[in-house]
Amino acid sequence: xxxxxxxxxxxxxxxxxxxxxxxxxxxxxxxxxxxxxxxxxxxxxxxxxxxxxxxxxxxxxxxxxxxxxxxxxxxxxxxxxxxxxxxxxxxxxxxxxxxxxxxxxxxxxxxxxxxxxxxxxxxxxxxxxxxxxxxxxxxxxxxxxxxxxxxxxxxxxxxxxxxxxxxxxxxxxxxxxxxxxxxxxxxxxxxxxxxxxxxxxxxxxxxxxxxxxxxxxxxxxxxxxxxxxxxxxxxxxxxxxxxxxxxxxxxxxxxxxxxxxxxxxxxxxxxxxxxxxxxxxxxxxxxxxxxxxxxxxxxxxxxxxxxxxxxxxxxxxxxxxxxxxxxxxxxxxxxxxxxxxxxxxxxxxxxxxxxxxxxxxxxxxxxxxxxxxxxxxxxxxxxxxxxx
Amino acid sequence: xxxxxxxxxxxxxxxxxxxxxxxxxxxxxxxxxxxxxxxxxxxxxxxxxxxxxxxxxxxxxxxxxxxxxxxxxxxxxxxxxxxxxxxxxxxxxxxxxxxxxxxxxxxxxxxxxxxxxxxxxxxxxxxxxxxxxxxxxxxxxxxxxxxxxxxxxxxxxxxxxxxxxxxxxxxxxxxxxxxxxxxxxxxxxxxxxxxxxxxxxxxxxxxxxxxxxxxxxxxxxxxxxxxxxxxxxxxxxxxxxxxxxxxxxxxxxxxxxxxxxxxxxxxxxxxxxxxxxxxxxxxxxxxxxxxxxxxxxxxxxxxxxxxxxxxxxxxxxxxxxxxxxxxxxxxxxxxxxxxxxxxxxxxxxxxxxxxxxxxxxxxxxxxxxxxxxxxxxxxxxxxxxxxx
Numbered sequence: 127x128x129x130x131x132x133x134x135x136x137x138x139x140x141x142x143x144x145x146x147x148x149x150x151x152x153x154x155x156x157x158x159x160x161x162x163x164x165x166x167x168x169x170x171x172x173x174x175x176x177x178x179x180x181x182x183x184x185x186x187x188x189x190x191x192x193x194x195x196x197x198x199x200x201x202x203x204x205x206x207x208x209x210x211x212x213x214x215x216x217x218x219x220x221x222x223x224x225x226x227x228x229x230x231x232x233x234x235x236x237x238x239x240x241x242x243x244x245x246x247x248x249x250x251x252x253x254x255x256x257x258x259x260x261x262x263x264x265x266x267x268x269x270x271x272x273x274x275x276x277x278x279x280x281x282x283x284x285x286x287x288x289x290x291x292x293x294x295x296x297x298x299x300x301x302x303x304x305x306x307x308x309x310x311x312x313x314x315x316x317x318x319x320x321x322x323x324x325x326x327x328x329x330x331x332x333x334x335x336x337x338x339x340x341x342x343x344x345x346x347x348x349x350x351x352x353x354x355x356x357x358x359x360x361x362x363x364x365x366x367x368x369x370x371x372x373x374x375x376x377x378x379x380x381x382x383x384x385x386x387x388x389x390x391x392x393x394x395x396x397x398x399x400x401x402x403x404x405x406x407x408x409x410x411x412x413x414x415x416x417x418x419x420x421x422x423x424x425x426x427x428x429x430x431x432x433x434x435x436x437x438x439x440x441x442x443x444x445x446x447x448x449x450x451x452x453x454x455x456x457x458x459x460x461x462x463x464x465x466x467x468x469x470x471x472x473x474x475x476x477x478x479x480x481x482x483x484x485x486x487x488x489x490x491x492x493x494x495x496x497x498x499x500x501x502x503x504x505x506x507x508x509x510x511x512x513x514x
Numbered sequence: 515x516x517x518x519x520x521x522x523x524x525x526x527x528x529x530x531x532x533x534x535x536x537x538x539x540x541x542x543x544x545x546x547x548x549x550x551x552x553x554x555x556x557x558x559x560x561x562x563x564x565x566x567x568x569x570x571x572x573x574x575x576x577x578x579x580x581x582x583x584x585x586x587x588x589x590x591x592x593x594x595x596x597x598x599x600x601x602x603x604x605x606x607x608x609x610x611x612x613x614x615x616x617x618x619x620x621x622x623x624x625x626x627x628x629x630x631x632x633x634x635x636x637x638x639x640x641x642x643x644x645x646x647x648x649x650x651x652x653x654x655x656x657x658x659x660x661x662x663x664x665x666x667x668x669x670x671x672x673x674x675x676x677x678x679x680x681x682x683x684x685x686x687x688x689x690x691x692x693x694x695x696x697x698x699x700x701x702x703x704x705x706x707x708x709x710x711x712x713x714x715x716x717x718x719x720x721x722x723x724x725x726x727x728x729x730x731x732x733x734x735x736x737x738x739x740x741x742x743x744x745x746x747x748x749x750x751x752x753x754x755x756x757x758x759x760x761x762x763x764x765x766x767x768x769x770x771x772x773x774x775x776x777x778x779x780x781x782x783x784x785x786x787x788x789x790x791x792x793x794x795x796x797x798x799x800x801x802x803x804x805x806x807x808x809x810x811x812x813x814x815x816x817x818x819x820x821x822x823x824x825x826x827x828x829x830x831x832x833x834x835x836x837x838x839x840x841x842x843x844x845x846x847x848x849x850x851x852x853x854x855x856x857x858x859x860x861x862x863x864x865x866x867x868x869x870x871x872x873x874x875x876x877x878x879x880x881x882x883x884x885x886x887x888x889x890x891x892x893x894x895x896x897x898x899x900x901x902x
Binding site for chain 2 (some may be wrong): 127128129130131132133134135136137138139140141142143144335336337338341342344345346348349352353365368369372373376381384385
């Protein structure tokens with residue numbers, strides 16, 4: 127195991143009825159900006175629950191944060207924060223609203239000329255340069271509720287980029303699994319695979335003798351395989367919704383990634399598919415990951431076989447036969463929870479490949495992956511493998 | 515899964531050479547009290563590492579915190595804290611030093627007449643009533659480095675009691691696995707079983723459909739079974755020491771216990787064996803737990819069988835036959851890492867049973883366990899089962 131630091135001071139309130147606790151979590155004299163998305167929280171009752179819990183608070187609102195939140199949209203919220211002298215942000219939504227609100231938190235107090243530099247140049251956020259924020263999660267998927275990472279898209283240039291700071295970690299996150307009951311099926315499907323691939327990116331690399339991290343990761347994969355389909359089959363299954371939600375949070379709160387190599391190649395390539403072609407984040411990951419598993423099977427051989435044995439019970443056959451079955455099992459799981467895994471399924475053809483490679487080139491990136499050896503040429507091959 | 519709150523803001527610095535980071539973790543103008551035990555940190559070099567890292571700091575020292583730290587000893591440290599106007603505590607040691615220092619942190623600013631009430635009456639600690647503390651862990655075992663719990667013994671009355679507060683959680687804990695290299699075998703053995711039984715107390719109850727928590731718990735048990743013997747076999751095996759250390763921390767940082775029933779009966783009975791008869795904490799747990807597994811096998815049947823299957827691969831036979839084998843496997847594991855499991859092994863006879871039952875009676879306790887149905891009579895039976 128490698129040396130590491132772990133620090134996660136997010137307070138989690140998990141379960142039914144937890145939204146009512148908001149007033150114990152936000153200072154009563156706070157000047158709050160409530161941020162949310164397209165308004166589904168008004169039809170499913172969550173908006174009313176939040177407003178009831180915060181009676182007597184000074185609350186402004188900013189709605190319309192879209193999926194893959196746009197820098198252009200978020201900068202309007204930044205203006206509002208400055209105008210209204212907001213000193214607490216409450217994000218009510220899924221990963222996009224939460225990520226967007228983290229950006230607002232840092233951008234509103236950014237001292238440089240353009241807050242986009244937080245992402246482009248990975249500028250450090252100081253403690254005094256972030257507005258405190260809390261979240262009410264409405265969609266189990268991204269893990270944003272318990273980490274300091276945010277991904278933002280600059281619509282104008284189709285740049286989808288990430289930044290990370292302990293100072294934009296939520297002070298608290300409320301996780302009420304009942305929010306799952308009213309979610310569109312597509313969002314549940316995307317949530318299951320998003321969490322699954324978050325685990326895989328921290329797990330499917332090479333062994334460094336870290337059995338706690340490995341087994342925790344496998345625990346989450348097994349839980350997602352078991353509970354995801356239950357949530358889809360019965361949307362009012364509270365237990366299954368709870369287990370999906372907690373697994374998705376654990377998948378990206380830093381715990382399973384401490385002291386081990388990580389490979390965020392599927393995310394890096396997937397982000398481009400989302401930015402250029404509009405694939406949902408989860409969809410983009412399900413397209414890319416199987417290609418990487420196939421192409422980098424020698425790099426990842428030991429962990430692929432461990433994954434196959436412990437998660438899919440695959441123990442028979444020659445190494446490459448086993449790996450083929452392991453990839454097939456993984457793809458079948460994604461498809462079984464309703465997420466297509468080929469570019470053709472999304473109407474994307476071979477022409478996307480040079481555009482994505484050019485994008486990496488433009489950013490000065492020549493290779494990615496846990497060993498830094500997935501070259502631009504290989505990124506092209508990965509995508510070729512996933513055409514149809 | 516039940517509703518829960520989870521909040522663990524302890525910053526972990528894990529790995530070789532992390533002690534050198536102390537000066538980035540403690541405010542440079544702090545008036546520090548270094549607390550430690552019998553002085554082994556002077557012979558193994560940790561004291562020097564700490565002092566080198568803190569050159570230029572204003573440091574006082576309090577040594578002599580014993581195993582099962584005594585209220586009487588700790589109150590002397592409280593006097594020192596007040597005299598010297600200490601505003602930061604640095605605990606360098608194992609669970610006893612860490613627990614003792616948490617008590618010092620709260621007792622020094624306690625507003626009532628007797629800080630023992632923190633334990634006896636489980637008084638709440640306010641944020642402003644605890645001196646901040648950090649730790650350098652020298653013994654993987656208790657998990658005290660990443661939680662807010664402390665167990666203190668009043669020597670005069672042989673009362674061993676616990677208190678808990680988020681405000682005595684360490685601001686940081688430094689976990690350098692190399693400290694394991696020079697530990698006495700008995701301390702390593704006790705650490706392995708202590709961590710193991712911490713997991714069991716949060717796991718071996720009844721199912722509430724919490725697969726993440728269950729699998730995380732099983733992950734830790736499997737890791738302790740695998741890595742514990744490696745540490746004993748080769749004390750300079752850094753990887754094994756790392757894995758033992760991280761598993762022990764994860765075993766009691768709250769994570770595996772969220773949203774599930776817990777059973778601290780082995781600890782409650784074990785504390786009396788330590789207080790009356792001087793058994794090490796780990797020894798006392800290894801005596802008691804198998805008795806509870808045997809006697810409460812109907813209460814715990816589903817989780818016993820799950821534990822047997824997933825941890826020990828026991829799948830054949832009638833239910834009670836399997837449970838007998840599962841208990842035997844567990845006992846054999848404790849013995850294999852060097853911890854005896856019968857009262858006779860420690861020279862304790864049947865006469866202890868009424869004393870322990872009387873102690874519970876005096877405290878107004880009539881039954882314990884996850885269902886509150888392990889009666890005083892049954893506590894007696896558990897101990898009878900463990901005589902020889």
